[in-house]
Amino acid sequence: MVVWTDFERATIADIFSKLDYEAVGGATLARCLIVYPWTQRYFGNFGNLYNAAAIMGNPMIAKHGTTILHGLDRAVKNMDNIKATYAELSVLHSEKLHVDPDNFKLLSDCLTIVVAAQLGKAFSGEVQAAFQKFLSVVVSALGKQYH
Amino acid sequence: MLSAREKELIAEIWDRLTPVAEDIGAEALLRMFATEPGSKTYFSHLDISPSSAHLRSHGKKIVLAIAEGAKDISQLAVTLGPLQTLHAYQLRIDPTNFKFFSHCMLVTLAAHMRNDFTPVAHAAMDKYLSAFAAVLAEKFR
Numbered sequence: 001m002v003v004w005t006d007f008e009r010a011t012i013a014d015i016f017s018k019l020d021y022e023a024v025g026g027a028t029l030a031r032c033l034i035v036y037p038w039t040q041r042y043f044g045n046f047g048n049l050y051n052a053a054a055i056m057g058n059p060m061i062a063k064h065g066t067t068i069l070h071g072l073d074r075a076v077k078n079m080d081n082i083k084a085t086y087a088e089l090s091v092l093h094s095e096k097l098h099v100d101p102d103n104f105k106l107l108s109d110c111l112t113i114v115v116a117a118q119l120g121k122a123f124s125g126e127v128q129a130a131f132q133k134f135l136s137v138v139v140s141a142l143g144k145q146y147h
Numbered sequence: 148m149l150s151a152r153e154k155e156l157i158a159e160i161w162d163r164l165t166p167v168a169e170d171i172g173a174e175a176l177l178r179m180f181a182t183e184p185g186s187k188t189y190f191s192h193l194d195i196s197p198s199s200a201h202l203r204s205h206g207k208k209i210v211l212a213i214a215e216g217a218k219d220i221s222q223l224a225v226t227l228g229p230l231q232t233l234h235a236y237q238l239r240i241d242p243t244n245f246k247f248f249s250h251c252m253l254v255t256l257a258a259h260m261r262n263d264f265t266p267v268a269h270a271a272m273d274k275y276l277s278a279f280a281a282v283l284a285e286k287f288r
Contacts, residue, residue: 031266031269052266055266109250113253113254116257116258117257117258117260118261126181
């Protein structure tokens with residue numbers, strides 16, 4: 001059972017309330033594909049990923065980034081039950097998408113950086129710790145159903 | 148593998164940040180202490196509270212070493228020789244902490260540079276900090 005402090009709950013709710021899901025989602029996925037190019041292996045059908053500019057301008061990537069961020073929203077709204085919330089998605093990523101769960105950490109690190117760039121000073125060490133704890137619970141839940 | 152353009156970009160960024168080395172270094176350390184409490188165990192002999200003199204001077208040392216290395220990345224093993232020895236035989240910091248610190252440095256850069264911390268800059272910087280950490284750990288065993 002994950003125990004959340006009041007500060008952590010408030011911080012997560014606050015951060016997500018300030019995010020433009022479309023902008024942040026697209027930027028995060030694009031960043032992941034640029035910083036960790038091997039993650040492009042899962043996006044063979046997404047068109048032009050030839051260089052950073054192409055990735056950042058790719059509409060399919062932008063759209064998929066938004067999908068991912070909306071998926072994160074489910075955890076924000078169910079912080080006390082993240083494992084159950086993602087059981088189906090975990091199965092999907094394992095059985096259908098065959099995504100190595102290590103990739104979840106890479107994407108979550110990129111999200112942290114994108115949010116830091118957006119919030120600047122407001123993204124203090126304590127806020128970062130809360131955000132990273134949240135993402136690590138999400139990452140763990142997404143990997144739970146792999147076998 | 149760093150391209151010539153990436154090396155330029157990295158050197159440029161650290162050159163710009165050298166005047167605020169104390170701020171950047173202290174912030175990266177504080178972020179690491181907040182997110183990885185185990186890292187604090189290496190600092191039991193210092194005052195690492197926010198804005199403490201120890202924290203700021205230590206952060207400055209680290210950032211200046213990183214900035215110095217950035218001036219000629221191909222010479223990292225030479226530039227870091229003494230620091231390699233220090234970390235291997237005296238400090239003996241578990242190398243996973245280098246990863247934690249690098250990540251917190253990237254977050255610090257993002258918080259300061261905002262949109263200027265582009266994906267390309269991020270990729271270059273991540274590669275540089277990984278290389279730096281690897282060289283630093285070379286004498287460990």
